[in-house]
Amino acid sequence: MAGTEETEIVFANLEFLQEPVSFKRDSTKPSTSKHRCGGFCCSPLCCILLGLLLLLLVGGGITAGILISKKLDTTTTTTTSMTITTSTTTATSTNSTISTTTTTSTTTTTTSTTTTTSTNSTTSTTTTTSTTSVSVRSGCATGSVLLTFDDLTFGPDVFIPNSYDNTCIGWTNGAAFVSSYLYNASGYNTSTVSGNVTSFNAYGDPMTMISANGRPFTLYSASMAAAWYDNLQLTVVGYRSNIVVANSTFILQVFTLFNIAFTGYSGIDKVVFTTAGGIQNPYVYGEYGTQYGMDNLLLSFP
Secondary structure, eight states: OTTOOOOOOOOOOOOOOSSOOOOSOOTTSOOOOOEEETTEEEOHHHHHHHHHHHHHHHHHHHHHHHHHHHHHHOOOOOOOEEEEEEOOOOOSEEEEEEEEEEOSSEEEEEEEEEEEOOOOOOOOOOOOOOOOOOOOOTTOOOEEEEEOOTTOOSSSEEEOOTTGGGOOEEEESEEEEEGGGSTTSSHHHHHOOSTTEEEEEGGGOOEEEEETTSOOBEEEEEEEEESSEETEEEEEEEEETTEEEEEEEEEEOSSOOEEEEOOSOOSBSEEEEEEEOOEEOTTSOSOOSSOEEEEEEEEEEO
């Protein structure tokens, strides 16, 4: 076998005595306390040690031969296997976690990519501005306008002309009366606040104010009184595009002035004043009906 060391063991020739051995001690010879062992003269302890030494040498040689034989004949191959797996994903935000596991024979490296996608949500708010174009005739009043009717003095009573005082408002059954003709005998005089002229609803019929060109206006206030009847019921209705947006009722007296504030009559394009009921005041001057007196009518225009 290759690599095996051979150990040669040589045994010494032993000499045997031809003469019979006498176990009796020769008193004539001195005692040496030695025996022959392996052809050498030595003590029993030396023989034992020599035998053990030989045994160790033989055993060591055999053991060394076995180990050398195994080392030469046996080839151990260690294969290192490495597997690398990489997963890559492109995103807005990426967090990577790498885990490495190592063993004696195999090394495995695994790359794990955890992808987190962040989404930004954008809310777009669109504001649409609607603009209404109104064709305004040249000369139409803007801002606040106080109608006193004091310039309508060419008769005891006249109809209020359309677009009076550049308001661009059309009037139906709207009239003006010079209150000084009747002195203190009716509610016309009570309702006259500025000058000596007040307006009224002709024949006691509903009086209508309507924008001549669709331009909206706001009705703010007026000074009013019943012309002939106490407890006269006055209803004022405001319209926007023929839809009622304000509706109020007031009770008027002949000799009591009411400063009425109209609430909710903003952005209207038509207003109707209607009267009904009431009882004739005994102190009025010879007339009757459901007329009212109105002065200092306050409006505003955009």
